[in-house]
Amino acid sequence: MSVSRRRFLKSAAAAATGLFAPAVIAQAAPRVVIIGGGFAGTSCARALRKADQRLAVTLVEPNATFTACPLSNAVIAGLRELTAQQFTYERVVADGITLLRANATAIDAQARSVTLSDGTRLVYDRLVLAPGIDIRWDALPGYGESAAERMPHAWKAGEQTLLLRRQLEAMADGGLVVIAAPANPFRCPTGPYERASLIAHYLKTRKPRSKLIVLDAKDGFSKQRLFENAWAELYPGLLEWVPLSGGGKVISVDASTNTLVTDFGRHQAAVANVIPPQKAGSVGDIAGVADRSGWCPIDPATFESKLRAGIHVIGDAAIAGAMPKSAFAANSQAKACAEVVAELVNGRMPSAPKLINTCYSLVAPDYGISVAGVYRPAGGQLAEVPGAGGVSPLDAPRATRVLEAQYAEAWFRTITGEAFG
């Protein structure tokens, strides 16, 4: 606690003993509860405390350690350790945020209350949901939680990331690696292709007789030409991308034989990475803010749920129009949402936000590419500002790719510093 804050608390406590006490209780500090201590939730909690020191900010998160997904593809490829992805909440707590280690299990939007897995009940003036994603275990026949122990998704970083890495390490040279990529929308639209690139890099340098196939439920993806050009240059003959129209959509899997099934055939893999369909973290359902798509519709100017008043949704769980589900977007939304909530609890009208996204992908350790966009509410959505944004130039010199790879890592230090540092 800072000295000025300690002094402040002291004088505040002294004031509480006076005649003013009853009036004081009536003017309790606005309470903001945030569910989920990932990129969105943690950044939002800290931004709220920075915006208005009066706010009583409570962050609910079950895990003592957060494991970040960005750059986790480099962990899979043996270029980085998982510990470099892990962060704790000491500095968050030091900002004056109340951290509760629990799951939110029930939400009553009418009573404005949240119930936690340990039985605690919290009352809020504003609730922010930032639960990230859940896997849709019912969406891909054969792919349930036990199948994921054999065919990892590695789409929530942690044990799954290490499992996929160990499988690649254990595979004999000449093996077939298959990645199944889902239809839109899903977390990190460029993630499957960065992963394919870095696994190809691993195979090229360690197991050059192996092959990698990406089976895709789509006919196109973000930064596609940049990826394809780089693949042709760096991994010719090693990496094959099969689009939807080429029979790429995986319709079922059989974990007992490590087989992925499409309408056109069966692929038996030495290592299979199944990136399955996803939805908003299940607390979105519990709160009644997820729609039939599984994601949470929001007002683009305030991030407030279109289905329940007083509840804001940010990060991967939200339907954020043209913004991708990225940690950069989650952070950008978190800070804008904090400004909105700080205005609302102070009885003022928030102004419309302006947001940025920049997503880096590593095609090789020293080869980075990016996509950027600027967003603002328009036509009931978060829409891209025309004329801005776009991808790295197709004809950029190699030095630019090297620079963008360095910026990718610098961005990771910055964004994790914003959330946890």
Place this chain on the structure above:
Amino acid sequence: MMRVLIAVLAFASASTYAAPPAGAAACSGCHAASATVASPVPRLVGREAADIVKAMDEFRAGKRPATVMDRIAKGFTDDETRAIAAWYAGQR
């Protein structure tokens, strides 16, 4: 006790919160607000407003070497840029 303390905090300090201009917070996804982050990307906090405006103008016009800022700068009007620059100049 905690509840009383929180209540008193509200009493003792009327909110002085003034929201930053639209877009200012978004810059900090790359331009770290904290001085402790090691990054080749320059900090904006405490920088001369005129320097920020000039850089943004040059990025927009393609007159300054860039990897992403040429693409991002085009998403901000002159007024927005000036407001953001003035706000960062006043931050510590």
